[in-house]
Amino acid sequence: MRRISCFLFVFFFLVTAFGGFLTVTYFVQQGDTLYDIARKFRVSPSTILDWNNVNPLKLSVGQKLIIPQPEGILYTVRRGDTLYNIAKAFFTSVSDIKQANNLTGDNISVGQKLFIPTASIGKAFNIEKGYIWPTFGVISSPFGWRRHPVTRQMSFHSGIDIAAPEGTPVFSSAPGTVVFTGERSGYGLLVEVRSSKEIFRYAHLSKITVYVGQKVDRGTLIGRVGSTGVSTGPHLHFEIEVLSKEEVVNPLAYLPSTTRVYVLREGTEGMGGE
Known part of the structure; x- marks a missing residue:
């Protein structure tokens, strides 16, 4: 006893x-x-x-x-945040965040820690094309030839850059197996996920939350947005390589429309795209 x-x-x-x-x-x-x-x-x-x-x-x-x-992620409120933009970052609803944190109103303060339950994350993933947007943000650099923002030389950009605040969650766009985690020249902190047809690269992370050999589903948290490697500010470099062609392709051809990144599905708090 x-x-x-x-x-x-x-x-x-x-x-x-x-x-x-x-x-x-x-x-x-x-x-x-x-x-x-x-x-x-x-x-x-x-x-x-x-x-x-x-x-x-x-x-x-x-x-x-x-x-x-229960399982979930902590988020620290930043200056300028609202419950709505935090909900978009986690592809969830404002009501879920309020319920999980016993909030009766919409007021939040800088430095406040909010708990986002895993069960509510992904309610607003747009899955119409099978691949989801890995993070919520704004495209700051498209796929293709460009003048490099650091070197100022013309070079080929092998993915898209999605600008978002540091610490914004990054989710696996498609299921697969993690084949690389760590630092790589230019990419900074990088995660590579291999599916049967593609390799997905998630670069410039501030934190990695997967390990080599881990099987991930669409929507698994794989890290946080950062500015590691050759970078001018916090963003996610997202890249897709087609294995059969051994070449990178424009991720926008695989992802839902940029006007419908965040879509709350039926049975959640309203409907809409952003």
């Missing part, structure tokens, strides 16, 4: 409540893998990596991990 009481004490001591969610502090055990821990708590490995600065392939015994329950 005493042993059970001690266990319950430790368990509750390690669980912290914040508004509409809890965080569990888990200490890595011998033989643990990130995948095993994610399954134990019924969360994605990407969620654990987003909440913790750890090497997914080099966990050490006793290492502390913070795991949210």
Whole structure:
């Protein structure tokens, strides 16, 4: 009985409540893998990596991990933010954010942390063409020949640049397997996801939340927008290479219209595109 009481004490001591969610502090055990821990708590490995600065392939015994329950992502409010533009960044609805954070009005303050439940993320993904926009933003540089913003030399731009505030979530545009994570010259922090027909590249990230060998679904969080590598400001460089041709293609040919990046589907808070 005493042993059970001690266990319950430790368990509750390690669980912290914040508004509409809890965080569990888990200490890595011998033989643990990130995948095993994610399954134990019924969360994605990407969620654990987003909440913790750890090497997914080099966990050490006793290492502390913070795991949210229910599963979700934290967002820190920036100057100029509204609940609506935060909802667009997570492809969710304002009502979901308000409910998850016990908000009764629309007022938010700079520095405030908002919890976005994973269950509500993606309600506004436009899936009409099978591929989704990897982040919500504005195209700052198109595919094709251009004058490079840093070198000022004419060069071929192998993808599209989507400008968005640093820390904006980046989602996998299509399902596949992660084949590269890390730094690469020019690209900065880069994630490569391989499907049966294409390789998708997500570059200039500020944080990577996947690991090599991880299988991702359409909409899996793979990182956060940043400005690493050769970059003039926060944005996502998104690139698609067709394996059969061994050449890059214009991502706009695969993605939904730029006027319908964010579309709330039936049964959610209204309908519309942005």
